[in-house]
Structures are given as structure tokens and as C-alpha cells.
Amino acid sequence: DGGITQSPKYLFRKEGQNVTLSCEQNLNHDAMYWYRQDPGQGLRLIYYSQIVNDFQKGDIAEGYSVSREKKESFPLTVTSAQKNPTAFYLCASSIGAGTGNTIYFGEGSWLTVV
Amino acid sequence: EDQVTQSPEALRLQEGESSSLNCSYTVSGLRGLFWYRQDPGKGPEFLFTLYSAGEEKEKERLKATLTKKESFLHITAPKPEDSATYLCAVQNSGNTPLVFGKGTRLSVIA
Numbered sequence: 600d601g602g603i604t605q606s607p608k609y610l611f612r613k614e615g616q617n618v619t620l621s622c623e624q625n626l627n628h629d630a631m632y633w634y635r636q637d638p639g640q641g642l643r644l645i646y647y648s649q650i651v652n653d654f655q656k657g658d659i660a661e662g663y664s665v666s667r668e669k670k671e672s673f674p675l676t677v678t679s680a681q682k683n684p685t686a687f688y689l690c691a692s693s694i695g696a697g698t699g700n701t702i703y704f705g706e707g708s709w710l711t712v713v
Numbered sequence: 714e715d716q717v718t719q720s721p722e723a724l725r726l727q728e729g730e731s732s733s734l735n736c737s738y739t740v741s742g743l744r745g746l747f748w749y750r751q752d753p754g755k756g757p758e759f760l761f762t763l764y765s766a767g768e769e770k771e772k773e774r775l776k777a778t779l780t781k782k783e784s785f786l787h788i789t790a791p792k793p794e795d796s797a798t799y800l801c802a803v804q805n806s807g808n809t810p811l812v813f814g815k816g817t818r819l820s821v822i823a
Binding site for chain 1: 747749754755756757758759762800810813814816
């Protein structure tokens, strides 16, 4: 089945730890995105990538890092510098980042700091 | 800066009671307005894309309309399974990702 797969669904992080969220897509999409969702805050863009080996910061990139070594993969690392990482993280992709292209989402990953 | 404001924040309807959700936007050259449905703990599910004022799209009990300043998501005779958060997003004329509103949380009571 075509789609976007995020893993793990639930992740717990200790203070001072880095954690990585996985995102894989088999839709042959060029563009991929990471959003963060907090209650009452809507979706906020962390990073996006329009092509392999290239990515841009979104509105809330501080404390996060990404890589795009393969077209189908766009992992997100939540570093210890992110002071309030507890949230619901959504990965998405689109054919391109150009105008009018629909973004499709994965099922999300919950990250909790313990 | 592009902005999207959705109202109301929450809406409670009786089954069969039709209503509308609003999405007001300011954007530098609208290239697309998107509606998504999100169930609790799940990723948003794409519903519609509207590209120009006057455009309308329908899917089952949902109809989306677009003017130069806002979009409406009309829900006709809703059922409990329509309960979800509905998200609106816009894309401008630049090569930038979507900007989302905070959503409207819809509850349909049987």
C-alpha cells in the first residue's frame, strides 16, 4: 500500500537525550515535511525538504535536526536543546513543494518527556 | 505574513443539524486553500483543495466554498461519524509549505 509510515507511534525521552523519529514514504514524492501539533496550537512547521540532500527551516526549527539522504526517508531528531518536546509530531509529503500541491500526512508520533 | 483563522474553535451539533465552519485568511497571492479532517490521535486526512474564488467542491455531506477572503465548510445533515477536527490551510504564490489554522473541533450528538 502506498503511504507515509511514521515510527514509533509512541516514544518516551529522558531529559538530556536525543531521539529520532522515522518517516518513510513510498509515494515517490519529492517534498517532505515535519510538523508539530500541540493542543490548541494547530500545526507548526519544523523543517521541510524539497529535494534529496536539501532542507529548509520552518517556523520552529530550534532544537530539531533533519536529514534527507534518500528520497523516501526524512528522519527528525529531537535534540536535548529542545526545551519542551512533548507533542504530537506529523510527517507529510507532496509531489513537490510548488503551488497547489496537496500535502498528505502520516499517522503521527507521540513524544513524551519523562 | 500569511495567516489563517478558523471559527468557531468548537461546535456542537445535533445529528441532522446543518451548519458551517469558517476559515478566514490573509495571504500574498492565494494559490490553494486546503481542508483536512483530523480524528483524535491520527494524522490529518485530505478533503478538498480550492484554487479560486467562486469555486465549490463537495464530498458526501461536506461542501467547501471559497471567496477572496474566506472559505466555508458546509456540513449538511451531519452524523456522529462526522465528529472530528477540521483544519484549513493556505498556500501562497511562493514556493512555501502550507500555513494551517488551529482548527474547528466538531462534535455531532446522536
